[in-house]
Amino acid sequence: MIVRNAAARHGRRALGSPISRSTLRQLSSESVPTEPAVATPPPKSQFPADHMKDNSLVMSSKQLKMWKAKDTIMTLGANSTPTHEGQSWTRSRKMGGSEELTSWDQWVEFRKIRAKTKKLGSIVKRQYNPTDLINDPPRPQDVTLELLMASQTHMGHHTSLWNPGNSRYIYGVREGIHIIALETTAAHLRRAARVVEEVARCGGLILFVGTRKGQMEIVTKASELAGACHVFTKWTPGGITNRDAILKYATTKVVDENDQPLEDFGVFTENARPLLPDLVVCLNPKENYTLLYECGLKDIPTIGVIDTDADPTWVTYTIPANDDSLRSIGVIAGVLGRAGERGQQLRKLASEKKETIPWETSPTLNDFMAKHRQNVQKEQRLAMSRVKDKVVGFTEEEQHLLQSQYARAELDSSEAAMLEVLGETATVEGLSEPTTSTSNLGEIEAQLASAKAKAGEVEAELKGLNI
Amino acid sequence: MAGPAVSPGGALLRSSRMFSIPKPLPIPPSASTFLGEQKASATMTKAQPRHQTITSPLRSRQKGDWGLKRPLPLKTTMATTTPLLRINEVDTVENITDFHSAADHSLSLEKFQELRIPMSIPRRDGEVASATKRKEDNIKSVFEEGSDFTDIKDTSVDHRWKFKGPWLAQMADGDFLNYLNKKVRPQRAQFRALLRERLAERLTSSQNRAAVEAGRPTPEPIKGEDITEEQFADYIRSLRSDRVTLYGLVSKFLDLPPLGTPIGFAQNNLIFSDSNQATDRVTESPYGKSGPPPSHPSAGIGYLRTGAFMENHAVYGPQAKKTPIQARIVSPRIGPSPAKLGVGGFVSTVPIGSNEFNLRTNAKYRRPLANGITNLDISTYGGAKAYIEPFSATVDPEGKVVVQVRETSAEAQLIAKEMRGLSSIYDDSELKRTIPEPQPAEEYPQQSLHDREQEGYADEAPRRDSRVKQVYDQLMSEEQNMLSNSSSYGLDTEPPSEPPSEKK
Numbered sequence: 001m002i003v004r005n006a007a008a009r010h011g012r013r014a015l016g017s018p019i020s021r022s023t024l025r026q027l028s029s030e031s032v033p034t035e036p037a038v039a040t041p042p043p044k045s046q047f048p049a050d051h052m053k054d055n056s057l058v059m060s061s062k063q064l065k066m067w068k069a070k071d072t073i074m075t076l077g078a079n080s081t082p083t084h085e086g087q088s089w090t091r092s093r094k095m096g097g098s099e100e101l102t103s104w105d106q107w108v109e110f111r112k113i114r115a116k117t118k119k120l121g122s123i124v125k126r127q128y129n130p131t132d133l134i135n136d137p138p139r140p141q142d143v144t145l146e147l148l149m150a151s152q153t154h155m156g157h158h159t160s161l162w163n164p165g166n167s168r169y170i171y172g173v174r175e176g177i178h179i180i181a182l183e184t185t186a187a188h189l190r191r192a193a194r195v196v197e198e199v200a201r202c203g204g205l206i207l208f209v210g211t212r213k214g215q216m217e218i219v220t221k222a223s224e225l226a227g228a229c230h231v232f233t234k235w236t237p238g239g240i241t242n243r244d245a246i247l248k249y250a251t252t253k254v255v256d257e258n259d260q261p262l263e264d265f266g267v268f269t270e271n272a273r274p275l276l277p278d279l280v281v282c283l284n285p286k287e288n289y290t291l292l293y294e295c296g297l298k299d300i301p302t303i304g305v306i307d308t309d310a311d312p313t314w315v316t317y318t319i320p321a322n323d324d325s326l327r328s329i330g331v332i333a334g335v336l337g338r339a340g341e342r343g344q345q346l347r348k349l350a351s352e353k354k355e356t357i358p359w360e361t362s363p364t365l366n367d368f369m370a371k372h373r374q375n376v377q378k379e380q381r382l383a384m385s386r387v388k389d390k391v392v393g394f395t396e397e398e399q400h401l402l403q404s405q406y407a408r409a410e411l412d413s414s415e416a417a418m419l420e421v422l423g424e425t426a427t428v429e430g431l432s433e434p435t436t437s438t439s440n441l442g443e444i445e446a447q448l449a450s451a452k453a454k455a456g457e458v459e460a461e462l463k464g465l466n467i
Numbered sequence: 468m469a470g471p472a473v474s475p476g477g478a479l480l481r482s483s484r485m486f487s488i489p490k491p492l493p494i495p496p497s498a499s500t501f502l503g504e505q506k507a508s509a510t511m512t513k514a515q516p517r518h519q520t521i522t523s524p525l526r527s528r529q530k531g532d533w534g535l536k537r538p539l540p541l542k543t544t545m546a547t548t549t550p551l552l553r554i555n556e557v558d559t560v561e562n563i564t565d566f567h568s569a570a571d572h573s574l575s576l577e578k579f580q581e582l583r584i585p586m587s588i589p590r591r592d593g594e595v596a597s598a599t600k601r602k603e604d605n606i607k608s609v610f611e612e613g614s615d616f617t618d619i620k621d622t623s624v625d626h627r628w629k630f631k632g633p634w635l636a637q638m639a640d641g642d643f644l645n646y647l648n649k650k651v652r653p654q655r656a657q658f659r660a661l662l663r664e665r666l667a668e669r670l671t672s673s674q675n676r677a678a679v680e681a682g683r684p685t686p687e688p689i690k691g692e693d694i695t696e697e698q699f700a701d702y703i704r705s706l707r708s709d710r711v712t713l714y715g716l717v718s719k720f721l722d723l724p725p726l727g728t729p730i731g732f733a734q735n736n737l738i739f740s741d742s743n744q745a746t747d748r749v750t751e752s753p754y755g756k757s758g759p760p761p762s763h764p765s766a767g768i769g770y771l772r773t774g775a776f777m778e779n780h781a782v783y784g785p786q787a788k789k790t791p792i793q794a795r796i797v798s799p800r801i802g803p804s805p806a807k808l809g810v811g812g813f814v815s816t817v818p819i820g821s822n823e824f825n826l827r828t829n830a831k832y833r834r835p836l837a838n839g840i841t842n843l844d845i846s847t848y849g850g851a852k853a854y855i856e857p858f859s860a861t862v863d864p865e866g867k868v869v870v871q872v873r874e875t876s877a878e879a880q881l882i883a884k885e886m887r888g889l890s891s892i893y894d895d896s897e898l899k900r901t902i903p904e905p906q907p908a909e910e911y912p913q914q915s916l917h918d919r920e921q922e923g924y925a926d927e928a929p930r931r932d933s934r935v936k937q938v939y940d941q942l943m944s945e946e947q948n949m950l951s952n953s954s955s956y957g958l959d960t961e962p963p964s965e966p967p968s969e970k971k
Contacts, residue, residue: 065546076530130530145476149483154476155536158558171477174486175557177536182476214538324537326530 076326077134077217133327134221137334139342140193145182148189151331153321154180156308165312169320178308180320188319189332192303193339195317196279200226200343201350203257203359204278209235209291210333212284214326219283222333226340227259229277240276240294247274254365257351268368276300281336283329286310305332484534488554492517495761495866512812515766515866516572518553535564549574576768578811579860582792584870585774586765587859588614588626588753606859608772609764614753626753632723634758637864651721658720659699663691665716666702670694724759725752758864766862774858780882782893791854791875791883796839800826806840808872810857815870818855822874854880877936 092102156178171181206228210219216232223230252272254265285304292314295302304315307323322328523533531538536558549570556565587606614626671688706713778786798807817824821832839851856875884890
């Protein structure tokens with residue numbers, strides 16, 4: 001589909017260039033006093049001198065800082081502030097005059113001290129780390145009102161920008177903005193998580209869409225968890241309703257119950273109609289009206305984060321929350337991604353236990369398989385008839401045997417048997433000539449003998465002519 | 468006091484940090500937006516902050532996370548050493564968060580707290596500080612029990628700083644007329660009833676006095692309703708001529724802040740007024756002349772109760788003077804107006820008395836003036852600076868913090884310079900008892916201590932000062948010698964080994 005080959009379509013831009021190390025360094029508060037030249041590349045590489053020359057600009061230090069900061073990509077995932085660079089004992093150092101302590105000596109010393117001071121001090125609790133939202137998103141059962149409030153999901157828009165359709169989600173007004181009730185957000189988020197989980201359990205195709213700046217890694221992480229597709233660039237209008245034209249050259253893939261791609265569907269994957277998602281999760285509905293409208297036309301259920309200025313009727317399942325804050329979106333997408341992950345796990349568990357999974361093969365795939373089966377049978381029949389034509393002098397018994405085998409193959413129409421037969425024919429085709437030669441060895445010998453006799457006669461004639 | 472029951476989410480929101488941001492203070496009256504005749508700059512640091520300052524930890528700040536509606540742009544919030552913001556609006560119709568840097572007020576607060584001076588009540592009119600009298604003797608903290616209270620209903624207390632009525636002396640004409648029409652006129656009938664009561668009391672007391680003198684039993688007390696219209700009109704006429712009593716009654720009725728006592732007011736009050744009680748507080752209030760502050764007189768900028776503590780130096784022990792502050796002379800003296808100093812971000816006037824900041828006509832008190840006092844010093848990098856000692860601060864009616872400074876001693880200046888590494892006076896080497904060789908005159912142009920004493924410094928303090936000065940000067944001259952004389956480098960034992968090229 002469109003999303004699967006996004007990288008091919010958009011090139012490096014879609015993948016996102018990684019933050020350069022020097023950029024991360026300049027944002028961190030720590031400075032490395034020893035060997036700065038080795039640890040970090042010189043800042044010249046960031047700001048080539050010719051750039052300054054070309055523009056003939058004299059930047060103040062403030063402007064320079066601003067320029068650097070502007071270049072940095074705002075991401076939740078990248079931990080650009082390393083708190084410390086390893087423990088001190090990992091580096092060998094000199095003690096006193098000449099005695100050098102290796103890291104091993106220091107490790108021994110450290111263990112001694114740790115054993116002594118183990119019972120002292122206070123318990124260090126886990127602190128808030130912004131990158132955890134990407135690296136370890138919360139599960140649906142982890143959603144608390146405290147988490148939602150800390151993630152700023154309650155902050156709506158300016159009161160004059162509201163959509164009255166959201167009045168039932170709004171708790172009040174504060175600081176000139178509408179406040180979304182935390183309980184409502186929590187309840188709707190749990191419901192949406194349930195929907196995602198169930199769709200994933202039934203093997204549905206889920207699409208995560210978040211096209212705002214900074215939402216790329218949130219969307220990709222959520223879809224990775226849920227085994228879903230993602231869109232973080234502009235939704236191409238018509239991707240659903242006009243998909244035959246827009247996704248003409250896109251390929252599909254056929255997977256088994258473990259989502260492993262199946263071979264031998266080459267023709268089908270190239271020519272099949274593009275798929276439709278079974279559920280669309282939109283993190284910024286205001287910018288993706290076209291997508292939601294197309295989903296509405298095709299009866300595809302949608303989940304959307306509805307801020308106070310968005311229209312709640314655009315989506316099937318609303319999650320009233322702040323859609324501007326990356327943290328808020330990170331929590332919501334993370335929870336939905338985790339729900340999808342849970343659904344996938346449940347499906348795999350069920351298949352391991354040999355339970356039945358509610359699953360229907362799409363009619364197009366069924367048609368394709370039926371047609372393919374017919375073709376194979378036709379070819380087989382053709383091959384058999386060719387063999388029959390070539391072989392002369394079969395005995396009655398032999399012909400009867402062949403016919404009975406052929407009839408049995410025709411009766412057996414199960415898919416697995418079909419595949420087996422396909423395989424057999426493939427192997428038999430290669431071996432067909434040698435086998436025929438061995439079976440009719442006597443005949444050939446006879447022919448050879450007659451040929452020899454003919455050759456003898458010819459030789460005799462020739463001799464007679466010469467004499 | 469439990470409020471109405473709220474949902475768990477509501478209770479959580481109530482305790483959230485975003486909800487605890489106070490509402491911005493109202494824009495101060497127009498008087499403060501003008502500096503003299505010029506309109507004030509739009510970007511200047513305002514006299515008082517209106518918004519709370521917020522900050523964010525580094526890790527969150529790098530993601531633009533300030534706990535607000537949306538992440539703030541890194542371009543402005545990361546490229547700064549002072550990540551302090553004031554939020555004008557969390558969200559606007561343009562879909563942006565309106566914020567500005569709040570480094571100005573936050574750093575001013577930090578600098579003020581480094582000064583370590585107490586907030587004090589402004590001096591009263593009667594206690595005009597003379598040059599001879601030390602001003603700090605009159606300092607009274609705003610946190611004293613006598614003056615620091617918030618119960619504005621109790622109008623009987625004198626040292627209040629908050630009043631229900633406006634301060635008339637600061638009001639513009641239009642505002643005053645507005646106040647009269649909107650607030651005062653509707654209360655006319657109540658004031659007349661009050662006057663009637665007062666007249667009734669007065670008549671009753673005179674009637675009683677007459678009865679006692681005549682030996683008759685005290686008659687029935689006269690009530691307000693019994694007073695005839697003529698009697699009341701006469702009383703009002705008499706009040707109009709007695710402005711002191713009338714002002715006392717009016718200001719008490721409207722709870723106006725006290726006005727400055729005119730000359731002879733107190734005497735008139737004593738002689739002519741029928742009662743001292745109404746006018747007492749006019750003379751008592753410390754805000755009579757300067758006007759009441761718009762906020763608590765501490766303005767929340769400092770909570771130090773007194774400056775009467777002694778600083779201890781790690782080597783020299785307890786210090787008589789506080790660590791002096793380096794102030795910038797922001798404006799030289801122009802005509803009769805004295806020079807202005809910039810002390811930790813606050814503009815203050817120069818210390819009074821005979822010192823290096825004031826030009827004295829009398830030669831007896833004249834002292835050499837500091838650099839930048841007579842004219843603006845444009846040659847020194849960063850402007851002319853001088854050491855002073857701030858000792859107190861007050862809040863004026865516009866909400867500005869007025870820092871009061873005094874002269875500091877030469878010793879304190881020297882120690883402060885040593886702390887900053889600009890001079891070195893402490894010598895911990897072993898004392899050597901050597902007889903100093905007579906030095907040539909050009910190397911030590913300064914006079915010896917003996918010479919100075921001979922000139923007639925009989926007083927103890929100036930003598931010590933002069934000694935400190937001499938030590939300082941000597942140190943300076945030695946430094947100069949070190950630069951000019953090779954003997955200081957310990958090269959005396961060997962002949963000077965200079966490269967031959969330089970000799971040529």
